[in-house]
Amino acid sequence: MEVRLIPTDRIVEDTGQPRTHTDEESLTELADSIKRHGILNPITVVPLHNVGMYRIVTGERRWRAATLAGLTEIPCVVRELDPEEIRTQQLIENMQREDLSPLDRARGIVALQDSTGATARDVAAMLGVSERTVSNLLDLLDLPADIGEQIVSKPNRPADGDLTEKHARFIKQLADDPDQQRRVAERVRQDRLSTAETASLVRALRESPELSEEILTAPPEAFTGYLKAKEQAAQSRAMAKADAEAVDVVRACAAALNELTPVGLSPDGLRSLRAALEEIRALIESLERECAMELAE
Template identity: 40%
Template structure:
């Protein structure tokens, strides 16, 4: 049993990796503390530093970069970058955390950047990059949810363990993960700030979430308005007296949403409250997704 658990854990551990990206860690530690912890703080020519090709964050706001560059011109880079020796090119360094500062430093025309050199392997580099991104205040809800999903799927972290390590409630993680069950069109609306995460979560149980999302933006609907509209649609009410379906209770809808988040697939629960019987329908889009479902069920 212990051997199986060890396979799911990185060598340094999630909490140890997170300590490497605490904003004030390098500033608070004196030279002797830095040597004792194995940190190497140095100035590195900016042309010898290059981004991690597997960096999970791809979009950088140009206006925010220019604002950061202006701050760097006046105050310098307060928090060092975290880098590792580039595994593919001798004498070069690969960014583990701090690509945004590196990009802004180039705009500010700095010749060198302060950096902590760490010997991370590829898995640790990816995990630190994801954690740094998730901890950023300017992430949109979809980027945050994708960060949690990567940590759970690639490194085998459970929602409970991850919520403890990240200082987030389990319900917060579950709510963020539910956003990834929405159609791409709605996720784009959340990324662009047209819908809040609360508005988007209310769309998860809607029969036609895209149409309702467009209506919500057009009419300026509140979260409660969307919930009511989604509930009306789920009840099967139609124009022209078509046969309606019985409304699902809140517990059933919540359980469907939890299963969708856990399996990354559309899940429908049909429950008969009188007999207590029912069925669960899981929809997969291809054989690869079916294989992924079987792996999750076997692992459970």
């Protein structure tokens, strides 16, 4: 890769650049850094052969900051690229910026897929991230736009009241009720909910929709209580069902025995019936003892 110094006044911006916003404060900070340390990474340009100029492919912020810092020339990598390659390079660079919001990153992935036909796996390879990361980012586009715009990226740092990508993954589970999603997002910000608390809140809302108003206004420490109450109610229903089934079996047996009569049986039949009744009596006595033990009698 050949790097050459090119005068800043022979370089022009790309008006088709997908990045449309520049943070003036961060640009000034970058200019101050360039004054002290110079440009550490060259920008990429393509030659405009007819006019002896160069158009920026990637590195527009560095070029602007260098101009602001008073540099008259900057290091550049000159490449021959077609319009599609230029667009791809620009999208990839923009998505690798640290200050890009998760939602803008997701939009960039869609733009990259649209312009190149790339799959999620292809995009992951281009960006040097996992396919799951790409999938999680694309999921953000399914959220209401006003929630998506609030999401920030804070990997390995406390949320501290911000709506993070992890919070968003749980909020997305309430996709059938956008208003409820907004209320959960508001709770996250107001009460500085952790992702674990948000997970419990969303699960409680999904499992007990009839209590949604009560749950949404409950303190965070109560979220797990709703889940436990739901589990206990389910256990109670299961136990009641088991109770009824046990009693029904015994009553069905009693009803069947009530229909029996020894009249008309042969001597062998009578002896067999008595033997069977002895077996039943032994089973009944055993069950009675087990019941007494369970009741601690």
